[in-house]
Amino acid sequence: MRHNIAAFGFLRGRYRESGHDEVRDAHFACGSALSDGTGPVSHSMRMEPSQAHRGTIPRVAAFALKALGVTVVGIVLGLLTAWLALSSAGGMADGPWRTSLTAGDAESGAYARARVALHGLFALNRGETLYYTAATDSDDHRLDGACRYEVYGRAPDARWWSITAYGADDYLIPNPANRYSVAKTTAMMQPDNSFSVQVSRASTSPQASRENGGGNWIAVEPGRFTLTLRLYNPAPDIARDPRHAVLPAIKLVSCR
C-alpha cells in the first residue's frame, strides 16, 4: 500500500509519515514481530489492536475527504474557466461586429470550434459564408431590446445577406409581428444601394409598424439580444480579409 500511494508523488512524504505510523502501530500491537528500524520501542507504549485501527481509519478518512474536496474544486475550476473562455467574444472585430476567421474550418482551434458549436452550429467556412455578430451598438453599449436602434449603411458586398436578431438564448426572439430579420431580398433599398433598418420592440399596431420602418424593421423584446449579419458568397476580397468589409453601423435612437 505504501508503494501504491507513493506513486502519487507529492503525497509521498505524507504517506511515509503515515506508513511510518502504521508500522509503529502495528509493531506496538504485535510486540517485536515487526520493526521498521526507526527507533526504539517502549513496551510501556504497547497499544491494543482496536486502538491502532482507531488511529489509522480517521487518517485515511481525512485523506479521502481532502482528495474528494480537491477533486471537486478542480472540476469546478476547470468547468468555470472553460465557461469563461467560451463566454468571451473571440474572433476579430469590425466596428460593433465580430466574426471568427476560422468558423466551420477543420483547422480552427479548440476554443473557436467550441464557441461555434455553442453559438453558431453548422456554420459554413468563410469562403462560402461570413457570419458577423454584434452584441453592442457602434458606441459599444450592450444591445437591449428595451431600446430602439437604427442599423444603416451600404448593402454588404455579397451575393445575399441578411440581418437577424437573436435572444440571449441564441434563438429567434418571439414577437407578435413575427419579424425576425431583414434580408437582401426583403429590404427596401435606397437608390444609392444604402438601407436603414429599425430594431425595436414588437407592436401589432400598423401605425407603430410604419414608425418602425415598415418592411425594414426587426422586432425584439426587452432584454439582451444580438444581431447576426450573414454574407453568403461574400466578395472575394472580403472573404480573404473580413476586417475590411464595410459593415452597417448600429445607432442607439432611444430607450424607454
Add this chain to the structure above:
Amino acid sequence: MNGRTQFANWALAALAIGVAVHVAAIHALPRFIMARALARFGEPNTVHVGGRPTAASRGVVRPSHDILYGACAFDLRSGPLHVTAPVPHTAYWSVSSFDSATNNFFVLDDRQISGDTADFYLVRPSQRVPNAGHGHLIVTAPTRRGLILFRAVIDNEAHLPQLTATLRQARCDGQ
C-alpha cells in the same frame, strides 16, 4: 511535511485536475453538441425538411428565418452514402457536410453546379463506391457520423411551397 507545503501540494493537485477538466470540456463540447443534434434529426441517412424557422424552432441555435433547411444525419457504418438533390437555381442554395466535431468539411453551392441536380458520394477513407460512374464526385468524410445540411434562401414568400417541395426531393441513400 509542514502545513504550508501540504496546502501547496493540494492546491497543485486541484490546479492539475482543473486544467485537465478545462481541456477535456473544450475538446468534448462540440462532439457532445453534435451528438445531441444528430439524435434530434432522427433516423440516419434520411433527409428531414423542417418548416421556415421561427421563434418556435429550438432544434439548432441561431437559425435563419430567411433560409429553408433540410438535414440528413449520416452514418457510414454500412457503406458509402449517395446524395442527390435538385438545385433550384432561383437564389442561394447549398449542400454542406459536417463531421462529428462540427467541422464543415465540404460545401457545394448552386453556382458550382451547372445542371439541375447535385450528385455526390460520401465515403470513409477505407470505403469504395461500387457503382459510381466515371467523373462522379466522391467526398471523403473524416468521421463515420455527421450531418449533411441543405440550405435554400427564401427569396420570396410565394416561392416557399415550391422550395419546400424541391428540398423534400433531396436524398441521402446508403449503398
